[in-house]
Amino acid sequence: MTDTVLFLLVDGLTNGLVYALLALSLVLVFTVTRVVNIAQGEYVMLGALTLADLLQGRMPGTLYLLIGGLVLCAVLDAGRWRRDWRRASLYTGGLIVAGVAALAVTRGALALQLPVIGMMAVALLLVAPLGALIYRFTVHPIPNASTIVFVIISVGVSMSVQGLGLLIWGANPYPVDPIAAGGVMMGPVFIPYQSFAILITALLAMGGLYLFSEFTLIGKALQASAMNRLGAQFCGIPVNLTGALAFLLAAAFSAVSGMLLAPLITANYEMGFMVGLKGFVGGAMGGLIDYPLSLLGVMIVGGLESTSAYVASAYRDVLVFSLLIPILLWRNTRARAEAR
Amino acid sequence: MNARAMLALAVSAVLLIVPWLLPSFYVGIFAYAGIYALAAVGLVLLLQAGQISLGQGAFMGLGAYGSALVARAYGVDTMVTLIGSVCATALIAALIGFITLRLRGHYLPLATLAYGIALAGVFTAWHEVTGGASGLDKIPPLRLFGFELLDDRLYTQLIWTITLLTVLGLSRLRTSRTGRAIATLEAHDGLARAFGVDTTVLRVKVFVFSAVLAALGGALYVHLLRFVSPSPFALLTSFKLLIMAVVGGPMSAAGGVVGALAMEGAQWTLQDVLARWGLSGNLEVIVFGLILVVVLLKWPQGLWPAVERWLPKPSLRSREGDSLPRSTLSANRDEVLLRLDDIGIRFGGLQALKGVNMELRRGEFVGLIGPNGAGKTTLFSIISGLLRQTTGRVTLFGRPLTADHTLIRQGMARTFQHVQLMPDLSLIENVALGAYCRTRAGFIRGLLALDGEENRQALASARAALERVGLAAEADLAAGSLPLGKQRIVEIARALVADPQILLLDEPAAGLRFSEKLTLVRILRQLQAEHVTILLVEHDMELVMGCVERLVVLDRGRIIAAGSPQDVQADPAVIAAYLGGGRDKAA
Structure with a gap:
């Protein structure tokens, strides 16, 4: 009995730690941009499948997504040329350099056959900018839209990205190597090294984000945009850049969690969506604004998930998602109490 | 019959004949399009009310499984099971709605997503009953009054008949008492409650109705296919319905039909093209997602406005006939209508009001003035029940203040400092909202157009009110097209339709031109002569001093002076509050 427990x-x-990285991404995006990003889980999928490709020595399809995105970005910003050709050429040049650099780094990594950790860094380099690009395409054009409009847009993004995943990688699952194979027996329980890797990464990510937002100017700009977008704008903070940065960081955290999760399950084009939503269930506990409470939330989700997988596996997702409703009600009464 | 109705009839006739002209393979597709249109129309209504559902697919599933399982297992007549399962879904939706619709902002879409996934998960997980992921076959066909509906073409006609009747009903609802209230839900919760709309109940009604349409669609689907499995009711369906509603646009129920036809057409074309390129799987979702994003970015109102531009104007609902009767108020000036005892309110560390005592007697015209930030609007919100005071007591008509949406029925109406009109609706529709508390026709009567007489009265009253404030000529213009000053006058007209005993006016003269101010003063004098009690917050001192009998001056949350305009004007504390002076230095 104790063994089972x-x-x-x-x-x-x-599980909870994987969702914690997701919740971290969701809270970061929501506080800075007020976007409830249903599509956040798709970066999990992109991270995992990119890593799978790199480890098997293939050019990852993510590279083409990235280059395509950069091209689209250049096209959408073609209007810059009329206003100020110097800055426009600098901007377009930057996009081209980014694309070429991504290509060169990927080729180099494949040629060198880097170890798992190295490949993870390369995959991160490919996936994280996609977050900023998606911000540029979907949030930047309508900064004052309502929450509901952003939710619907993120549904569209999620569908498209998942479909692109299917187009690039097909429906087959891909095995992904863990950072370190094997594990240790701790008392009666076998713990894979990957679980430690997840723990350490989650702690590093959370600590890193904390230090970044408390002790750097850019981090403080992020915080300021999170507290009051208009006020931040008046203080000269480029809120569009902080928004893009929040999307980029969130994409990075989610992609890392995908790369860590993939060895425990297998990577496929559908894996991200549900992970993202479970991050939401946890994040909702903190109202999508409170990091520590979100952490508690995802741990409850992780615990409930593994318990229900043991007790009533078919109902696992049903139970996890039903949990959201009491959480939301609790949040809501809290929000009302605060409003009074 | 006007041109628009004839056109609608012609389009409906075409849609009903089409099944007989199509090759049999396409009949099925057309039937599914009708079912999705039905569910999408419900989602359009939700969007109009400022709500969203990412779980409509689950309600379709409840309707489908409920009807299919009972009919299959117990051999009950399918017409009974269909109606029963739609009713059961309505009950479940009412429960879910009651729990989740009190959620605001970003919580609501998350909640709908969660129960959508949870319910769809049950269809798969409960395999002893539902047959699990592989589903159940041999579902009995639909029987209508003993007649077995086995012909797909006939069935498709039935589906489209239901869908088109629903669209007709909802377009009637839009111009009814309930429709006007629904239009306020998206942006103006406070406004709706101030005019007697119980927004919580109305939200649940809208939600339940949209769930009923989804469940009906699901049940029709399952008896057409004669096979039930979880995948048609999974999240992807909820998303597709959302795309249809958004693509068609939330402006009109017909938008749901346009969206459903457009998206189903796109889906089959895409699948055809993709298959020719040798691609398989649900790759069309890439395009669907893009469509959703691009439509919201570029055409947030969807395709419907583009369609509507080519259509003849809809006929206006009749406004002939008698207005609602107006009450004659007593002239007993001693009766205390509103009484504030020791009102105080804190927002965190800010004491916005403290120790406010005030009385309003019948027929009095009282001005409430004070520098910006004195707490005037906060006091108004407390009197109209939108804010709850921290200390003290409000007594209205001798009783403690009840819930905000009941106050207008007792006879207290208000206008807003920040104009709250529905910009897309005409003036007369906006003003007719004032009659909400004095009319009774509900959701169903509006839907079935059984509200004719009452709606005529409400619109006639609205027109009379517009005449009274001198805006009769603009009655059919969209409220958003008027200059701000006129919009304020419209707000007063709306309050007048409610036939109030007490009228609260929050800065009605702000942004008015000189001639409009004269109109305002004329209206106010007339109301005073009719013994309407008026509490006026205003910054235009000339107007205030010229109208009111008594002034109350607020500064920093306290009453610093009260009395006749002349006395107050001479009061040193008031002068200090407005111009700054000794008191600040002393403090």
């Missing part, structure tokens, strides 16, 4: 605890904790 311990096993479920470790399993739940591992």
